[in-house]
Amino acid sequence: MSLTFYLLAALTLAGGLAAVLLKHLVHCALAVTVAFAGLALLFLQLDAQFAGFAQILVYIGAVAILIVFAILLTRGSDLPKDGVFSKTWYLGLVIAAGVFAVLGWAVLASVRAIPQQDVVPTVTVHDIGIALVGRYVLPLEIVALLLTAATIGAVIVAMHEKERAK
């Protein structure tokens, strides 16, 4: 583990913690963005260019903007009077710990299941593209169908209101 890794890990964790602990919702959204950026840099540090740039493009360029828009268009940007922390925070803690345990177990198990490779595999964007339209074409198409359905759903939800207004 290099110094870069520790710096990036600290940045990501700090972003994630700030997102949970800060009081102002917009600040939280911006902190999440920092965590996303840290993750993207971690991918880049592992030489995964495609994953890193896709992380920036999708998570910072779209997801973060979406969160921010949702906060602004609802009344969430005002500070609530009775504090922002939920009263059932310990329940959330239990669920989070459970999810973390499952993920950690899966990662550790995969280390044992897959033998350690001596050579670092070089995966270019070209290879990822070939794999996506070759071996993984069915999952890709299913995801595309799902996204199309979601888009059509969003359009229908938006249109409904307009018809009622007439």
Place this chain on the structure above:
Amino acid sequence: MATNSFFVNLDQIFILLRNWLVGFLPAVLRPAAGVVLGVIAIVCVFPGLFALTTVFERKGLGRIQNRIGPNRVGPYGLLQPIADGIKSLTKEDIVPLSANAAVHFLAPMVLVVTVFMGFAVLPMGRNMVLVDMDAGLLFFFAMGAATELSVFMAGWSSRNKYSLLGAMRAVAQMISYEVVLLLSSVSVVMITGSLSLPKIVAAQSQYTNGFPHWYIFTPWGLAGFIMYAIAATAETNRSPFDLPEGESELVAGYHTEYSGFKFALFFLGEYLAMFSISGLGTTLFLGGWSAPFSFLTWVPSWFWFFGKVMLSIFVFIWMRGTLPRLRQDQLMNFAWKFVLPFTLLNLLVTALWRFMGEGWARWVVCTVILVAAYVVMGRLEMRSEHFGRRSYRYAE
């Protein structure tokens, strides 16, 4: 032979200069020093171009509006940007009392830094690219996506209704047109088979009968370039898509509450975004640094790149002086109902072009499809729209 090598050296003059300067250092430091020199060159050249462009723009707009433009500072007003720079440096930096100080401070920095990063992958001449990345195009768009966040940060942190409205408009507009920007570039990637920008330029710098293989000279390339240009204008918030900062409606949009050097940073960031997006358009569709005719290949490659970029800037200024601003609903309808479907169709046409093979058949088929689509979508569909008196709609 002597003149030939002179032109080769002139073409590579910046590379040679860098190697000469780096040669003074011990061998361990050389690669890092080379990168640092490249960064310094980018950080100096583009703000310099920005200074020139501000005069150029004010003069050009002045001529279009039948006035003279700046003519007091220096010969023909050429020293105006220096005066402007000193002015913005010495002005008081006012932060509104209710502003969110940290975010307000960070927003202009995030904008300028992310915009500068985009230049790292642009090939500005033969061998003149700072980082030759396998996924260069993706990197460019990732950096472009990050600028949206800075616009939002600026608008929200100012605690000003004009700023917030401007930021909302800007983000909505940038999201809508970014889709088009990406999809119109995808057709180039489909033909080249690479996301690396130097490879895309190399694919275009071949000549048949003295004419270059630029992508703009193909049916799908022309359609793609027009869509790219529309999206690029909207992405950089330039007129006729300047709603986010329309001065008659929103004072200055998201940077209303910025003064002094922070305002100058926003101004710089906006012009740098124009340069970088023109540079990308040049790289993708106009052959990058390659010469327009094969008998002109002796002219240095960087001359062509910067010439093409400045030509695009001229078109930006020309459009600003000519076209009126769109309305928000027109902007959105235009993006989602015309530009996006047309770009998607262009992707299909590109695939057709790729698989029909050489010959005149693909020229005819692709042109007919694109022209028919334009006539149906752009002309006939418009006829059913009734353009009555201007109506004003307000947010509920």
